Amino acid sequence: MSVSIRIVITAFCFHLLLLLVNSSDMDPYKALHIILNHDGTLTRLQTPPQSQPSPDPNLPTPALSKDLPINKLKHTWARIYLPHKTHSKLPLIVFYHGGGFIFYSAASTYFHDFCANLANQTQSVVVSLEYRLAPEHRLPAAYEDSVEVLHWIKSSNDPWLTRHVDYSRCYLMGESAGGNIAYTAGLRAAAIVDQIKPLNIKGLILIQPFFGGTKRTPSEIRLEKDWNLPLVVTDLMWNLSLPVGANRDHEYSNPTVNGGAKVLDQIRLFGWKVGVFGCDGDQLVDRQRELLKLLEDKSVNVVGQFYTGGRHGIFIGDPSMSQKVFHLVKSFYS
Template sequence: MSIPLAPITDPYEFLQITLNADGTLTRRYAFPLSSAEPNSNISQVLSKDIPVNPSKGTRARIFLPKQALNPISPNKLPLLVYFHGGGFITCSLDLTMFHEFCSNIASELQVIVVSAGYRLAPEHRLPAAYDDAMEALHLIKTIPDDWLKDYADYSNCFLMGTSAGGNMAYQVGLLAAEEIDHLSPLKIKGLILHQPFFGGVQRTESEMRLINGTIFPQCVSDLMWELSLPIGVDGRDHKYCNPTAADGFIDLEKIKKVGWRVLVTGCDGDPLIDRQIELVRMMEKIGIQVVGHFGVGGFHGLELIDSSKANALHVVLKNFIWPSM
């Protein structure tokens, strides 16, 4: 699928947001939302919300495949902790596209998904989202929730995210690797970076080639980083944005030390692909067990809206999570 090129001159209007004088955003977009369904008679997956930190307004949504309730299937299921996208400044876990994405993963892969919400920038600049994600991990390992306690295999946990959520899966993975002894009984086995959102000061070939792409123009990416990075840092080469700059190899050693596997997915219709491939090459260079899965064509967020592409992604995820099957 080709992406028509047309200059985007106002990233605020593109995102349907307004920056207020006090530094907050007015978000005008009206994406469809989906409520949790803890007692659904139609869906193959049950879902429910749990609070993470009421004082921060953070919560998580658990997706449980109904098949897990079958008494003749006593084996517990892998636990997938998921982080939604939105450039750190938009979206939430109850957007229909993220709700359905997680529900379908839970059903097709037979895993329990916990979609962990987080506070948005610029009201809460990074590392607030990473801190919220770590708080969710610590809650998951201690909360006396029947769905998790009875059906989740805490010893087989994966961190996954899409776009900005893919960035979070990586950055939160680095934090979790340093706190591995404090996360028990959670045992993280791998990181899944689905079209992860990274950037940098120096433009890559794919960023230049798709600079005016109508799906994810470069000016929108730049604005997202401008509004989400901590004030006063060294711009888009900060480690939150550019994991291949500065101390990138030092951070990657943390993942190598704990022995986690990593999956990075993307496509060449996404301006972010060059940065994703560069990260994979860095991981390969120091001996991390990494799988890079990159398709031809497509665009950023493709699997969120194209069911056939989502089904193909499910196969890749299944092979990564269930490698012996």
């Protein structure tokens, strides 16, 4: 089976979990096939398909890949992707997978195939982080992991990194909840640039980033009962991932509160490039446009790429839309 077909099938299988949610009074736990236990943990009744890494250069894969531990106490690790037949130092992309902070893995086929193609088509080394999931580890746990991987990269002696990475060209990328994580990792990294040298972040690529707020946006109201990502499901994801007692206007959920993070001024001065992807078939699109406007108002070097129709997850699940991400990455490099 081809990589592109597997991506589409994997995305389709996940979105089938949401198919039964067609009104706000449906049980999102049943729709997501999860059970909330008395101790605050989740029983996840279904696991998305997983892929093993492929370090063998003789296999016909888009890129080589292997797994390395980061923090054994936290059970965090990274899957590294390296293009075949690399002869020069390559830019580095640190990737954070999506899943509403409660699902998926760096090993999930859905993201594994995307990252392998990302490494191949943009000629980059990709480090995909396995961060801690909520509600077992509520935010800011994933944010802490997202910065810890940067410290790990700068100190690692793994030859895939030391021989092939140009540390002066690092980009943070994420999709959905991973886009939220990439954004927050960027804010935190901007405040400690001297501590992560020689790693030099040059920009952020945010693919349909997952943000929220207590006041409903027009796109949330319009797509409240959308089969792909109904509002009742996103509300549950925030309830399970935000700190206990926090609402959706917490800074982890709503990046526009209090006029946005003050460190955005530093990001502007650093000259980082930021790309924000969205489409109007996604209930989160107004949140993404709000983020774009915030960055524009802060005079950050940002470009928004928004498309008609589509759905949440399309830039990972549809190979033709993934190409738009790869194209932006290559334009950032040039």
